[in-house]
Amino acid sequence: MEQHHLTENKLKLYFAASFFALIFFSTSVNCQNNLQKDTTASPVQITRNKIDTEIENILSQLTLEQKVALCHAQSKFSTKGVEQLGIPEIWMSDGPHGVRAEIKWNSWDYVGWTDDSVTAFPALTCLAATFNPELAGEYGFSVGEEARYRKKDILLGPGVNIYRTPMNGRNFEYMGEDPFLASKLVVPFIKGIQKNGVAACVKHFALNNQEKWRNHINVELSERALREIYLPAFKAAVVEGHAWSIMGAYNKIRGNYSCQNDYLLNKILKGDWNFDGVVVSDWGAVHSTNAAAAGLDIEMGTKNYYDNYYLANPFLAAIKKGEIDEKVLDEKVKRILRLMLRTTMSPHRTLGRKNNPEHHNVARKVATDGIVLLKNRDNFFPIKDDKNLTIAVIGENATKPMTVGGGSSELKAQFEISPLQGLKERYKNATILYSMGYSSGKGAWDRALPPKLNQDSLSTEAVNLAGKADMVLFIGGLNKNHFQDSEGGDRIQYGLPFGQAELLNRLSKVNKNIGLVLISGNAVEMPWIDKVKGIMQTWYLGSMAGAAIADVVSGDVNPSGKLPFSFPVKLEDNAAISFGSSSYPGDSINVYYKEDILVGYRWFDTKKIKPLFAFGHGLSYTTFEVSNAKTDKRNYSRNDQIKITCDVKNKENIEGAEVIQVYIGKQDSKVNRPIKELKGFKKVKFENAEEKQVTITVDVAQLAYFDETISNWHLEEGKYTVFIGTASDKIIKKIDINIK
Ligand code: BGC
Numbered sequence: 001m002e003q004h005h006l007t008e009n010k011l012k013l014y015f016a017a018s019f020f021a022l023i024f025f026s027t028s029v030n031c032q033n034n035l036q037k038d039t040t041a042s043p044v045q046i047t048r049n050k051i052d053t054e055i056e057n058i059l060s061q062l063t064l065e066q067k068v069a070l071c072h073a074q075s076k077f078s079t080k081g082v083e084q085l086g087i088p089e090i091w092m093s094d095g096p097h098g099v100r101a102e103i104k105w106n107s108w109d110y111v112g113w114t115d116d117s118v119t120a121f122p123a124l125t126c127l128a129a130t131f132n133p134e135l136a137g138e139y140g141f142s143v144g145e146e147a148r149y150r151k152k153d154i155l156l157g158p159g160v161n162i163y164r165t166p167m168n169g170r171n172f173e174y175m176g177e178d179p180f181l182a183s184k185l186v187v188p189f190i191k192g193i194q195k196n197g198v199a200a201c202v203k204h205f206a207l208n209n210q211e212k213w214r215n216h217i218n219v220e221l222s223e224r225a226l227r228e229i230y231l232p233a234f235k236a237a238v239v240e241g242h243a244w245s246i247m248g249a250y251n252k253i254r255g256n257y258s259c260q261n262d263y264l265l266n267k268i269l270k271g272d273w274n275f276d277g278v279v280v281s282d283w284g285a286v287h288s289t290n291a292a293a294a295g296l297d298i299e300m301g302t303k304n305y306y307d308n309y310y311l312a313n314p315f316l317a318a319i320k321k322g323e324i325d326e327k328v329l330d331e332k333v334k335r336i337l338r339l340m341l342r343t344t345m346s347p348h349r350t351l352g353r354k355n356n357p358e359h360h361n362v363a364r365k366v367a368t369d370g371i372v373l374l375k376n377r378d379n380f381f382p383i384k385d386d387k388n389l390t391i392a393v394i395g396e397n398a399t400k401p402m403t404v405g406g407g408s409s410e411l412k413a414q415f416e417i418s419p420l421q422g423l424k425e426r427y428k429n430a431t432i433l434y435s436m437g438y439s440s441g442k443g444a445w446d447r448a449l450p451p452k453l454n455q456d457s458l459s460t461e462a463v464n465l466a467g468k469a470d471m472v473l474f475i476g477g478l479n480k481n482h483f484q485d486s487e488g489g490d491r492i493q494y495g496l497p498f499g500q501a502e503l504l505n506r507l508s509k510v511n512k513n514i515g516l517v518l519i520s521g522n523a524v525e526m527p528w529i530d531k532v533k534g535i536m537q538t539w540y541l542g543s544m545a546g547a548a549i550a551d552v553v554s555g556d557v558n559p560s561g562k563l564p565f566s567f568p569v570k571l572e573d574n575a576a577i578s579f580g581s582s583s584y585p586g587d588s589i590n591v592y593y594k595e596d597i598l599v600g601y602r603w604f605d606t607k608k609i610k611p612l613f614a615f616g617h618g619l620s621y622t623t624f625e626v627s628n629a630k631t632d633k634r635n636y637s638r639n640d641q642i643k644i645t646c647d648v649k650n651k652e653n654i655e656g657a658e659v660i661q662v663y664i665g666k667q668d669s670k671v672n673r674p675i676k677e678l679k680g681f682k683k684v685k686f687e688n689a690e691e692k693q694v695t696i697t698v699d700v701a702q703l704a705y706f707d708e709t710i711s712n713w714h715l716e717e718g719k720y721t722v723f724i725g726t727a728s729d730k731i732i733k734k735i736d737i738n739i740k
Contacts, residue, residue, distance in 0.1 A: 055337045059330060061085060067333045068316045071292075072299040072309040075105040079298060079336075088344045090336075092280070092300075094408045095201070096157020096173060097121045097542060098143060099150045099354075101412035110412075118146050119359040120403040120413035120542035124158055125521045126370035128175035128185055128564035129539065129618070131659045132683050135366050136185040140192025140200070142362045147198045148352025153343040154199045154245055154280070156408075160186050160233035161208050161249075163565040164599060165576045165584050166494060169211040172485045172521020172540055173409050176564025177600030177615060179229055180678045183236035190241035197349025199244035199339055201280055202237040206230055206264060208249035212490040212585045215284075218252035221593035224671075227706035227713075229599050235273055244277040244339050248296060250285045256294070259285045265295025278332075278339045289314045292324055297332040355414045360544055367541040367548030369657075372561035373534075373619040380515045380534030382555025382621060383471070389430040392469035393420055394437040394462045394507065395476040396498070397519045402540045405480030407487025413543045419475050419517060422546020426554050433469060437462035438498045440479055459503050467510040473553070474507065474532070476500045477519040485521040485540070490585065494571040495525040504528045517549060523567035526612060537563070555621060560657035560683065562618035562727065566600050566611040573611065575603035601728040602674035614729035616661050616678075622652040622686075626660065629724040629733035637740050638715055642698045646724055646733070650686035657685045660694050663723040663731075664703060669716060671705060676723050679703070700739060715739065 059067075066082045074080040074089070081087040094100040098120045102111040121143055127136055140158075147155045161170070163177040175182035190200040207219040207230055221230070237243045246269065248259035258264060259281040269275045281291070283301025289310040291299065299311040307313050318324040343349070353359070373381060383391065398420040403413040417425075424432055436458055453461070466472045476496060478484040483492050495501055508514060508531035515534035518524065529535075536559070541548050551557040568574045575595035576584040583594040598606055601615035629646035636642055644662050663676035680696040700715070707714035717739055725731035 051338065051341065054341070055334050058085070058087070058337055059333055062333065064319065064326070064329075065316065067329050068312060068319075070336050071297060071311045071315065071329070071332050072306060073301065074306055076103050076108065076301070088340065090153045090340065090344060091151060092154040092156055092201070093147065093150065093152040094156045096143075096155070096159055097123055097409055097540075098403075098411040098413070099146045099152060099155065100408070100410070116150065117412045117414040118150070118354050119363055120411045120416060121363045122367045122370060122542050123172045123409075123521055123540040124175050125172050125564060126539035126541060126561075127189070127366055128181060129370040129372055129537075129561040130366060130683070131181070131562050131681055132369055133184050133188045135362075135369055137188035137192045138362045139366050140189035141195055142192075142359045144193035144196035144198045145350060145352045146354040146359065147193070148196045148350050149354040150352070152198060154201050154339075155193055156201045156203065156247065158186055158189050158200065159203050160237065161204055161206075162230055162233070162599060164209040164593075165574050166523040166565075166568065166571070167490045167577075167584070168209060168522075169483070169486050169488065169490045170208075170407070171565075172406070175233065177566065178564065178678050179232035181564055181681070182233035183240075184681075186233050186237045187241040190237055190243050194242070194244060194342075195350075196352065197343050197346045199277070199343050200237075200241070201245040201247050202234060202241075202243045203247035204249035204258070204282055205234055205246050205269070205279075206249060206258060207253055208251055208258075210490055210585055210591070211488055213588050214250045214488075216252065217586055217588070218255060218590045219593065220254060220590055222596050223708045223711070224706045225593055225596045225599075228597050231268070238269065238273045238275045238277075244342050245280055246275065246277065247280050247282055248285055250282050257285065257287055257291075259296050260288060260291035260294040262294040270295060276335065276338060278335045286310050289318055289324075292318075292332075293328055297335050363542050364544040364548050364551070367544055368551045368557040370539060370561040371548065371552045371559050372537040372563055372617070373552075373559040374518075374537050374563075374613050374617070375529070375532070375535040376619050377533040380513070381536065381553060383430075383473070383515075383553055385427045385429045385554065387429040389471070390469045391423075391427070391430055391432050392462075392465045392472045392511070393423060393432055393434045393475060394466065394472055394503075395474050395500070396436050396438055396440055397477055397479065397517075398434060398475035399436075400440075400479055402480055402519065402545065403542060406485060406540075409487070410480070411542075416543050417546035419519075419546045419549045422548070422550035423473075423553065425547070426550035426556075433465055435462040435465040437474075437503050438476070438500055440481055440498045455499055459499065459506060462503065463506050463510055466507045469511065471513040471515065472507055472511050473515050473517060474504060475517040475519065477524065478522060479519075480540070491522065494523075495527070501528055504531060508532075517553070523565065523612075525570060526567075529612070537561070558621045558654060558656040559618065560620060560659070562616050562659050563613055564615070566604055566615045566728075567613040569610070569612045573604070573609050575599060597672070598674060602677065605675040605728065611729070614727055616659070616725075616727040617729065618659070618727070620656050620658065622650055622654050622656040624656070624658040624726065625649040625651055626658075626724070626726065626732045629735070631722055631735050631737055633737075635738045635740060636700050638700055640700045642700060642722065642737065644680065644696045644698065644722060644724060645693060647691055647693055648684055649691040650689050653689045655685075655687055657683055658726060659683045660696065661725055661727065662696050662698060663725070663728065664698065664720055665723065666703070666716060666718070666720045668718065669705070671707075673705060676721070676728075678728075703739065
């Protein structure tokens with residue numbers, strides 16, 4: 001009898017799963033086949049109702065204990081299922097640049113498997129720099145396939161916390177300073193992952209903009225800054241990307257921890273945005289059973305025995321005592337079951353692949369598309385492969401692995417092509433010599449200094465080499481050590497670390513022909529900028545790093561990346577930092593976002609401070625001419641779209657791409673507004689010298705600001721200015737329009 005009952009339950013589950021698979025596939029086919037008109041409103045509704053009915057069926061078979069067990073970890077990266085009912089466990093993995101090596105059940109140590117190496121994809125700052133939503137989709141799909149191969153149900157990424165200061169140790173994992181850019185890239189990225197039947201987990205919701213004191217710092221900010229700057233990318237991830245899960249942050253917001261923040265989780269996320277997925281806590285970010293009522297669904301990483309997690313026995317006890325309504329639990333379980341039906345209980349998801357040439361190719365494409373040529377005096381780049389040429393490659397980053405370190409995003413890459421290796425493989429005629437030049441020292445992820453060398457002798461050796469070479473290619477920047485681009489701490493200096501600035505000065509005395517390959521996820525100070533001819537911002541590029549760098553340095557690929565954040569000349573030019581320590585990093589208890597909505601280029605533009613390199617900046621080996629920029633009309637009403645067109649001409653007969661950027665601003669607003677904000681962009685590719693017409697559309701509704709007096713978006717009437725250009729500081733045409 002008992003046996004029969006179980007079989008029957010399993011059968012029900014099976015039907016639920018097959019049924020869901022059908023829906024999963026029909027929706028993904030529909031997504032791919034966008035041409036279909038939206039005549040499906042009622043069938044979709046029916047489908048939703050059916051899923052909900054199935055979820056209710058399963059729910060009704062679960063005991064209170066079984067339900068509570070679904071809401072918290074059973075190991076470092078998994079949650080329990082219900083074995084008797086055939087409900088599987090959920091397995092998660094970091095995220096976001098690849099699938100992290102397998103971690104032990106109860107500790108942070110790696111298991112040491114031999115088959116868990118993966119493709120390391122470029123860091124998300126690089127993806128942001130591509131300004132290429134299509135590539136974001138390919139990246140998402142590929143990393144999702146690797147997650148499937150590794151049997152993961154939730155991939156912990158992408159991250160979309162806004163770049164507020166260059167000091168944040170985790171900026172490299174995010175998509176820059178602009179909410180519109182991050183939104184446009186996060187949506188296809190999520191859809192790509194989830195096409196595999198793997199849930200994306202968008203993080204860290206919200207306002208985790210610094211690592212210093214991240215576990216307790218309380219963020220105070222205006223509602224406008226929250227809605228206009230810090231939430232839009234999360235909102236897009238949920239409303240347009242349909243993310244199946246989201247991760248709460250460590251920090252507090254207006255006095256409450258993010259993972260137990262009723263306003264953020266219940267009101268905004270689940271209420272206003274209709275989020276139907278699962279809220280997963282960051283690891284160890286829950287501090288009380290209040291998190292249950294405040295909207296958290298799954299608790300992970302608490303330093304306690306699993307049964308003693310806040311959402312385990314204490315939650316169960318509170319329900320039994322009637323302190324928490326069982327409905328609160330049921331609502332979580334429904335979300336968790338929905339996620340399972342979308343992932344681990346969907347029998348038709350992809351099987352996954354990893355380390356395959358297609359993924360390496362996607363990694364290389366994203367990498368080359370995202371490299372930004374910042375400066376190119378005397379056409380230092382590209383460097384031709386000439387047998388009479390001797391290149392002195394100098395710098396620790398030429399050989400230092402960058403997929404290791406940095407915190408939870410570190411990867412066990414199947415291979416990582418270093419910049420030096422990539423250059424040596426590409427340059428068959430020129431002579432390439434190498435000297436390390438400086439060392440980041442010794443430590444967990446560091447490398448030891450070569451025997452008998454210290455910083456002085458390293459530097460002297462490099463200077464000697466530079467004196468003998470035709471040119472110096474300095475490959476430096478930051479790395480993934482603590483206090484660099486790494487989780488759990490912020491940077492401690494804005495300038496280049498490990499004596500690199502001094503080394504650059506010394507090198508420039510013996511060789512005037514210096515180019516810099518800057519490997520970092522953050523802006524750095526450049527007091528030595530006049531001493532180098534060319535600068536290429538190359539981020540952390542993953543497995544294919546060296547090959548991609550060689551592609552662009554050699555000119556095989558023409559750079560087309562654009563900066564997703566501004567580079568201040570000096571640190572105090574950054575908005576948050578200009579307001580002093582209460583605004584960053586805070587007093588260890590509170591941090592006040594005093595720059596309000598004026599983050600990044602919004603600040604530089606409005607305050608007329610010249611950045612070292614502006615948001616959206618990036619050079620090419622060819623020149624583009626933009627002409628004939630116009631809007632389709634001058635007068636618009638609230639439901640209109642503004643259609644902006646221009647002609648773009650590639651003036652040289654080489655491949656290349658330009659990003660046309662549309663910013664819009666309102667000068668005579670009744671509230672403070674930035675001079676201009678990004679509202680549209682398009683990356684246009686050219687195969688040779690040709691001219692193309694580019695069209696970008698902007699919904700008028702996008703021009704609304706968040707009006708705190710009515711707690712809603714408000715579209716002001718009147719005059720607006722449309723700025724069309726190829727960088728936030730390279731505006732080619734301004735056009736005034738009117739909104740009625
Ligand atoms: C990080 C998350 C990560 C989690 C699991 C936390 O410390 O903040 O981003 O997903 O650990 O490794």
